[in-house]
Amino acid sequence: MKPSADSFPIDDDKYEKLPKYVRNHIEALRRDVTRLNEKVDRMVDKAVSTKAWVDDYAEDIGRDREYIQGDRITINHEGVWLRVSFYEDKSIRLSWSGGRFEHSMDEVALIPESYQQARLVSKENLR
Secondary structure (H helix, E strand, C coil): CCCCCCCCCCCHHHHHHCCHHHHHHHHHHHHHHHHHHHHHHHHHHHHCCCCCEECCCCCCCCCCCEECCCCEEEEEECCEEEEEEECCCCCEEEEEEECCCCCCCECEEEEEEECCEEEEEEHHHCC
């Protein structure tokens, strides 16, 4: 289990009684722990192969593939929420909704484009 910047074995009253330089040092250590945990997470995302990953060919040509740790991905783009879920029965479930919030019930159009490819477009962005 990795350390958390929020877990600190002292209650608030005792913490407030510590000298300011000690509290400043503790806060600096908390920031370091948070930053190191984020770095470890990024390293894991690049090193541990999973069912899903991020590729962004428009950005950096030599960019490393970043794997997504988990069984569900949620994407929000232009008023469309797309959820991709992986199931133990070896299936992938796609679900979508439209609106400003993830569980909004606004309409979304599924527009077939080519063989096994379609676009999702929010009602507001239909032409």
